[in-house]
Amino acid sequence: xxTASQSASAETLTSSSTxxxxxxxxxxxxxxxxxxxGNGATREGKTITISEAGTCELSGTLEEGQIKINTDGExxxxxxxxxxSNSSHAPIVGxxxxxxxxxxxxxxxxxxxxxxxxxxxxxxxxxxxxEKTTDYDAAIYSEGDLILNGSGSLTxxxxxxxxxxxxxxxxxxxxxxKITASHHGLNGKKTLTVKDGTFDITTVEDALHS
Numbered sequence: 001x002x003t004a005s006q007s008a009s010a011e012t013l014t015s016s017s018t019x020x021x022x023x024x025x026x027x028x029x030x031x032x033x034x035x036x037x038g039n040g041a042t043r044e045g046k047t048i049t050i051s052e053a054g055t056c057e058l059s060g061t062l063e064e065g066q067i068k069i070n071t072d073g074e075x076x077x078x079x080x081x082x083x084x085s086n087s088s089h090a091p092i093v094g095x096x097x098x099x100x101x102x103x104x105x106x107x108x109x110x111x112x113x114x115x116x117x118x119x120x121x122x123x124x125x126x127x128x129x130x131e132k133t134t135d136y137d138a139a140i141y142s143e144g145d146l147i148l149n150g151s152g153s154l155t156x157x158x159x160x161x162x163x164x165x166x167x168x169x170x171x172x173x174x175x176x177x178k179i180t181a182s183h184h185g186l187n188g189k190k191t192l193t194v195k196d197g198t199f200d201i202t203t204v205e206d207a208l209h210s
Contacts, residue, residue, distance in 0.1 A: 024078070029060030040071075050075050053097065057104075058082040066090070069142075071097040079152065080104040085112035090160070094142030098168075101140070103152030103175045113139035115160035117182035138165035138187070146188075149173035156180070162187045163203070170210075172197050184209040 025038025027048060034043050040052030046065035050056055053073025061083040069075045075097060081104075084091045091111050103109060118137065139158045140146070146166035148154070151174065156163040158181030164170065170188030178200045179185045185201040185208065186192060192210035201207040 024055045024057050027056055027058045029058075029062045029065075029082075034062070064088070067092045069094040069097055069099055074098040074100065076100040076102060078102045078104055079107060079109040079150075079154065081107045081109065083110040083112075085110075085114055087114035089115075090136035090138060090141045092140045093136050094144055094146065095134075096143060098144040098146070099142045100147040100149070101154075103148070103150030103154055105151045107150075107152035108155075109152060110155045110157075111139045112157040113159045114157070117159060118161045137183075138162035138181075140164045142166045142170075143168070145169045145171070147171045147173065148175055148177075150175050152176070153178070158182060158185070163201070165189075169193070171195070177201070179203075179207075181205075 023038060025036065025041050027041060028035040034048065036043060040054050041048060041050045041056055046062060047068060049068045049070060051070055053071050053075060055076040055078065057078040057080055059080040059082050063085050064087065065084055066086055066089050067084065077099065079101060091113055137160060139156050145168045153176035156179045158179065161183040163179040163181040163185045165187040167189045169191045170186060171193045172186065172195065174196045176198045181203045183204060184206045185203045187209045192208060
């Protein structure tokens with residue numbers, strides 16, 4: 001099993017090198033009530049879809065929920081004491097566009113993929129059907145570039161396969177991370193860059209993979 005525990009002594013970044021303009025859309029979850037104040041986000045049941053580039057701040061606890069990003073631009077998700085879990089689907093999915101996840105200062109956030117671990121036969125079948133369907137195989141998954149930063153903490157449970165997976169470039173600039181995964185912890189298909197942060201990663205395969 002692969003385990004990594006390390007810390008970075010460089011000064012923690014509190015803002016992103018990537019700027020997303022416009023007003024912030026506030027998404028507050030309280031029990032079964034989901035309040036959306038602002039533009040670019042809609043809900044259907046416990047699925048929140050972000051379809052416009054911009055900034056969304058998420059807070060509260062969303063059980064058996066999902067955040068989907070589907071836009072031509074870039075979406076910044078500010079996690080402010082936000083917890084999300086799902087036992088059927090990936091909790092946070094970037095279907096289209098680039099995603100930035102900012103951990104708000106002193107916030108504690110959790111993303112839990114509670115699906116059963118993928119078996120080898122599932123992986124083979126997924127590869128054979130890759131042209132037909134996309135397998136969102138991580139607690140936080142992005143088809144585009146994915147950046148994580150901020151001065152809060154993020155706990156990720158990748159029960160199905162990876163903890164955090166980008167099909168393009170995955171960059172971690174700062175933050176405090178505790179990740180468990182049944183496959184890889186941080187997975188950047190094209191590139192994986194870790195600039196700063198504190199990490200406690202426990203995996204079956206690689207803690208860091210590209």
